[in-house]
Amino acid sequence: MAALTFALITSLSFSNTAHAAKTCVGQISNLFLYTNGSIFFDFGYGVQNLCNISTVVNGIPTQSCEFIYSSLLSTKLSAKRVKVYYHDQDLGSCNALGNWGTPVAVPYTFAFGLP
Secondary structure, three states: OHHHHHHHHHHHOOOOOOOOOEEEEEEOOEEEEOOOOEEEEEOOOOEEEEEEOOOOEOOEOHHHHHHHHHHHHHHHHOOOEEEEEEOOOOOOOHHHHOOOEOOOOOEEEEEEEEO
């Protein structure tokens, strides 16, 4: 139930409401918060440049980014999994997301704390 609540709250934070074209599920192996506010994370498909707590990046507002970061941290510390929903219909597989750069697809909602 908590994962559903997190997913609902996060999805309401974004302006784009189209349905997901792709979902990727994994365990967070790395979570980075840089001094400039950038958030990067890896949940099995390469390190993704997600958002920034100081400025809007990838269309994600700073308050949403702060919430996502704290939820990712909690999920990592509890050794749970995260599900990320993407709009990109051309994303062939989760492995095509890219690594250490601007992602080829930007997430629009998350489900945190999955078993």
